[in-house]
Amino acid sequence: MNEIVTVFSAEFMRRLRSRIYVGATLAGAFFIALIIEAPIIFGHLADTSTDGIVLAGPAPLRARAATLLQRRKAFRVTSQLDALPKPVTAAFLDRHGKAAAAIAISEQHRRLHLDVYARDLAAFDEVDFRSLVPLNIELATGIQARALMPALRIDRTVRGIDHKFVDTRSAAFAHAVASGLIFVLYVAIIFTSQSIMASVAEEKTSRIAEILIATISPVNLLTGKVLAAALLAIIQIAVWVATAALLFSSAIGSIFEGSSSGLAAADAAQASRLDLVDPRILIAFTFFFILGYLQYATVFAAAASLVSRVEDLASVSTPVMLPVIGALFAAIYALSAPETPLSITLSFVPFVGPFVMFARYAVENVPAWELGLAVAVNTLTVAAAFVGAGKVYQVGMLLYGKPPSFKQIVATLRA
Amino acid sequence: MLVVDHIQRSFGSLAAVSDVSFTCGRGDVFGLLGPNGAGKTTTMRMILGIYEPDAGSITWDGRPIGLKIRRTFGYLPEERGLYGKMKVGEQIAYFGRLHGLRDDVARRRTVEWLKRLEIEHLAGRACSELSKGNQQKVQLAGALLHEPPLLVLDEPFSGLDPVNAEMTLECIRMLAARGTAFVLSSHQMWQIEHACREFCIIDCGRVRARGSLAELRRALPTRTVRVSPDSSPVRAVFTAHGATGPTVDAEGELAYELPAGTDFGVLLREVVAAGPVDAFERQEPSLSDIYVHALGNGVARGVRL
Numbered sequence: 061m062n063e064i065v066t067v068f069s070a071e072f073m074r075r076l077r078s079r080i081y082v083g084a085t086l087a088g089a090f091f092i093a094l095i096i097e098a099p100i101i102f103g104h105l106a107d108t109s110t111d112g113i114v115l116a117g118p119a120p121l122r123a124r125a126a127t128l129l130q131r132r133k134a135f136r137v138t139s140q141l142d143a144l145p146k147p148v149t150a151a152f153l154d155r156h157g158k159a160a161a162a163i164a165i166s167e168q169h170r171r172l173h174l175d176v177y178a179r180d181l182a183a184f185d186e187v188d189f190r191s192l193v194p195l196n197i198e199l200a201t202g203i204q205a206r207a208l209m210p211a212l213r214i215d216r217t218v219r220g221i222d223h224k225f226v227d228t229r230s231a232a233f234a235h236a237v238a239s240g241l242i243f244v245l246y247v248a249i250i251f252t253s254q255s256i257m258a259s260v261a262e263e264k265t266s267r268i269a270e271i272l273i274a275t276i277s278p279v280n281l282l283t284g285k286v287l288a289a290a291l292l293a294i295i296q297i298a299v300w301v302a303t304a305a306l307l308f309s310s311a312i313g314s315i316f317e318g319s320s321s322g323l324a325a326a327d328a329a330q331a332s333r334l335d336l337v338d339p340r341i342l343i344a345f346t347f348f349f350i351l352g353y354l355q356y357a358t359v360f361a362a363a364a365s366l367v368s369r370v371e372d373l374a375s376v377s378t379p380v381m382l383p384v385i386g387a388l389f390a391a392i393y394a395l396s397a398p399e400t401p402l403s404i405t406l407s408f409v410p411f412v413g414p415f416v417m418f419a420r421y422a423v424e425n426v427p428a429w430e431l432g433l434a435v436a437v438n439t440l441t442v443a444a445a446f447v448g449a450g451k452v453y454q455v456g457m458l459l460y461g462k463p464p465s466f467k468q469i470v471a472t473l474r475a
Numbered sequence: 476m477l478v479v480d481h482i483q484r485s486f487g488s489l490a491a492v493s494d495v496s497f498t499c500g501r502g503d504v505f506g507l508l509g510p511n512g513a514g515k516t517t518t519m520r521m522i523l524g525i526y527e528p529d530a531g532s533i534t535w536d537g538r539p540i541g542l543k544i545r546r547t548f549g550y551l552p553e554e555r556g557l558y559g560k561m562k563v564g565e566q567i568a569y570f571g572r573l574h575g576l577r578d579d580v581a582r583r584r585t586v587e588w589l590k591r592l593e594i595e596h597l598a599g600r601a602c603s604e605l606s607k608g609n610q611q612k613v614q615l616a617g618a619l620l621h622e623p624p625l626l627v628l629d630e631p632f633s634g635l636d637p638v639n640a641e642m643t644l645e646c647i648r649m650l651a652a653r654g655t656a657f658v659l660s661s662h663q664m665w666q667i668e669h670a671c672r673e674f675c676i677i678d679c680g681r682v683r684a685r686g687s688l689a690e691l692r693r694a695l696p697t698r699t700v701r702v703s704p705d706s707s708p709v710r711a712v713f714t715a716h717g718a719t720g721p722t723v724d725a726e727g728e729l730a731y732e733l734p735a736g737t738d739f740g741v742l743l744r745e746v747v748a749a750g751p752v753d754a755f756e757r758q759e760p761s762l763s764d765i766y767v768h769a770l771g772n773g774v775a776r777g778v779r780l
Contacts, residue, residue: 063546066572074561268556271617274523275550275573277542454525 063276067284075255075292084251085296089303096307114156116141117165121195124205125165125172128191148177160184172196231423234338238395238422240304241345244297245415246388249353250381252293253360257373259285260364260453269365269457278457279450286357290350297349301342344421351438352414355445356384362449365456383411391415398424407434410441476500477522477625477656482531483680484517491517493680496531499673501624504647504657506671508766514680515660516553519627522658523550535625546574549623551614553630553660559603563613564589566602570617581620588616592642607634615643619650626650628659632666644670668762676769684769691765696735699758700742703728708749716742728754 075081113129115122115137122140129135138157144164145152153159161178172195178184194205194212263269272281363376390412394403398420407417407430417434420426477499484492492514499505507515520526522533524545535544557566564585571581589595592612602610611634619626631647632640640663647657647670661667667674674691676684684691701724702709713721713731721729733742739757746752760768 062575063573066569070569070572074558078560262558263556266556266559267552267554268558270520270525270552270554271550271556271570271614272573274520274525274548274552275546275570 063280064284064287067276067281068288071259071285071288072291075259075288081255081292081296085299088296088300092300092304093307096304111136112138112157112159112161114139114141114144114153114159114162115165116144116162118142118167121167122165124195125192128195128205129189131191144175144177150179153179167199170199172199234341235395235423237341238419239392241341241422242388242391242395242415242419244300245345245349245352245391245418246384248293248297248349249356249384252289252296252353253356253380253384254377256286256289256357257360257364257377258370259289260361260457261367261370261373264365264457265368265370273454273457277450278454279446282358282361282450282453283446286354286361289357290353293353294346294349341422344418347435348414348418348421351435351442352387352411354442355411355414355438356380358442358445358449362452362456365453387412387415391419394419395423398426404430408437410437413438413441476536477658478532478534478537479518479522480532480534482518482521482528482533484514484521484526484529490680492521492528494531495675495677495680495682497673497675497682497685499625499656499658501654501656502651503673504651504659504671506667506674507658507660507677508667508674508762509660509677509683510770513677515677516629517680518677519550519629519658519660522625522627523548547621547623547625549574549618549621549626551618551626551628551631553633555607555610555614555634557602557610557613560601562599563594563602563605564598567613567616567620571620574621574623576621584620585616588620591646592616608636608639611635612639612643615646619646619655623655625656625658628657630661631659632661632663640666664761664763664766674762676766678770684765688762688765691762692760693735695760695765695768697732697768698735698737698739698760699764700731700733700739701728701754701756701758702731702746702752703754704751705729706750709746709752712742712745712749715745730758 113135115126115129117125119140119142126137126140130137136157138159144162148162153162156162160180161176161184163177164175166173166175172192174189174192176184194208197203197208198205263272359380360377363380364373367373367376390403390406394406394416397403403416403420406412407420407426409416413434417426417431421431479495479497481494481496482492483490483494495514495518497505507518509515517526521528522540524540524542533540538544561569564582567585567588568578568581571584572578576584586595586598589598592615594609594612597605597609597613602613605613611631615628615631618628628647631643635643644666647659651657657670659667659670668688673687674685675682684694686694697719700713700718702713702721705721710721713733716733716737718731718733720731724730743755746755
């Protein structure tokens with residue numbers, strides 16, 4: 061145990077202080093920030109927001125329309141005028157609170173008519189002015205919009221049957237979060253396993269491996285290295301997730317505020333609440349990340365021990381990389397079809413299971429026995445991977461020159 | 476005591492070690508000699524548990540060498556290996572901790588050994604910045620920091636200048652005096668002759684000669700006598716005693732090979748009587764001579780401790 065702790069602490073500190081690790085962590089956080097903030101930044105640059113409008117028309121009609129438009133905070137009426145100038149120019153909109161559009165409202169044949177002069181035609185083409193429907197009905201029927209409002213809304217209670225989420229919005233949000241986390245799982249496993257490979261190759265090429273193997277058991281050496289890399293990966297992921305969470309909570313609101321849809325704005329208010337993320341998903345993510353990572357990292361380390369030069373790492377990493385890519389696709393499939401026989405079966409397949417079971421757990425109620433079986437299978441796989449990788453590692457670390465054949469590796473594992 | 480008993484090890488069809496046996500007690504410095512590919516490194520790796528012997532046994536103080544025992548040993552492999560970016564002091568202390576030392580003890584001893592090896596000014600430098608000789612010292616410090624009962628040193632003098640080689644030799648003597656057992660290999664015959672008390676010459680995985688220097692010398696069938704000046708009567712005396720040669724060395728002296736059983740007192744008197752003699756020197760065979768004989772014609776085979 062002391063051996064593992066010694067290797068773990070040395071490896072952890074050595075790599076924590078490395079410029080590559082610090083750089084990758086910060087670059088990752090920056091990249092995430094860029095992904096989240098880019099829509100807002102580009103949105104502002106393109107000035108496609110539809111929230112600020114100048115409303116023109118007869119005063120009583122204009123006032124009632126302004127009330128309805130602003131009711132769900134979809135629009136911000138920057139100015140109210142009796143009539144619009146001809147033509148409506150960008151300078152005019154700039155003078156009136158940098159509005160996105162000017163809308164002339166009128167009654168034609170007992171119906172509401174809008175003339176929209178927008179900076180961004182595409183943005184306003186998609187805008188849904190459903191909030192003005194009560195005013196349209198009032199003009200057509202004479203029934204006051206105020207009286208119509210309750211009739212336009214149907215109270216409803218939607219209850220899921222055997223589903224994880226109470227409504228579709230929560231399910232969609234969880235689906236999005238799970239997709240993001242699966243991608244993080246994939247990236248973290250790839251990056252961390254490759255850094256393990258590089259570390260093993262460095263020890264082999266610098267010939268320090270012989271001293272290490274003469275001193276401590278290869279399995280303990282491997283365990284210390286892999287666990288240190290796991291903790292570093294968790295720290296790295298925590299930084300990335302925290303960055304995403306911080307920016308997401310503010311950014312998503314901004315994105316939806318830019319939308320003209322009143323419904324979207326309401327969604328934004330909901331979606332910006334990070335408490336929609338079930339903490340159990342994050343716990344499951346951490347757990348399945350560790351299970352998946354330990355399987356891949358040990359195999360990657362054993363593979364790295366077979367090469368004599370760092371330059372040759374690619375030749376052994378490619379075959380090991382394929383299952384990770386396969387697992388990613390399986391997880392994407394499981395997200396959309398969590399209860400199919402294929403998804404259920406893949407949950408128990410070593411190396412693929414951590415991805416697939418996490419995907420299923422994130423979007424569906426997975427029976428306890430399935431969870432237990434997946435954890436048991438993957439835990440056993442981790443143990444077997446450590447023993448097998450330890451054997452290959454012990455032999456591989458002292459092999460120089462031509463890498464051993466597949467037959468020789470199998471013989472080593474059987475020994 | 477280390478007991479290596481008829482160990483064998485093959486890699487596929489290649490028999491790296493066919494039959495090697497020797498013992499090394501506490502305080503002994505045991506030299507393992509042999510040409511490249513003789514099986515020295517494989518033998519050392521088997522002592523350290525890196526390889527399992529296919530046959531035979533290796534024990535330390537009567538017990539098979541398991542992980543717990545081998546962790547107490549120190550090892551300096553032939554191929555030097557250090558973490559290039561790790562600082563010298565940290566690296567030595569890390570090796571100490573790997574061998575079970577507490578962190579504070581490892582750090583204290585690191586400072587002591589850095590001073591003893593005269594590289595304390597390099598403590599904060601990255602290992603990749605050091606010369607080969609200084610890297611060698613760092614590795615040596617790492618191997619002996621935990622005060623091992625057995626130190627296995629594979630080519631410890633390689634890459635060292637004469638001053639540093641002497642410093643390493645001093646360390647070996649000092650630790651041996653404290654009871655540390657050493658198994659070391661080297662191609663630097665002078666250093667190994669002065670460092671070791673016992674020797675084992677192996678070739679093609681088999682023992683060719685084994686014993687102390689005196690025993691190996693006694694087992695050598697010939698002795699060398701240098702004499703000058705050259706003259707026919709003197710040559711006749713040597714021929715009468717069964718000498719081969721002579722060969723002429725760089726200083727113009729003649730060197731004769733004589734049977735080990737020759738009565739050199741009688742020879743000296745006869746040579747003096749045969750003619751003018753400025754120099755007559757009976758040379759004790761060096762380790763290098765023994766090594767060459769052992770590998771060349773196997774005459775020193777079978778010498779036992």
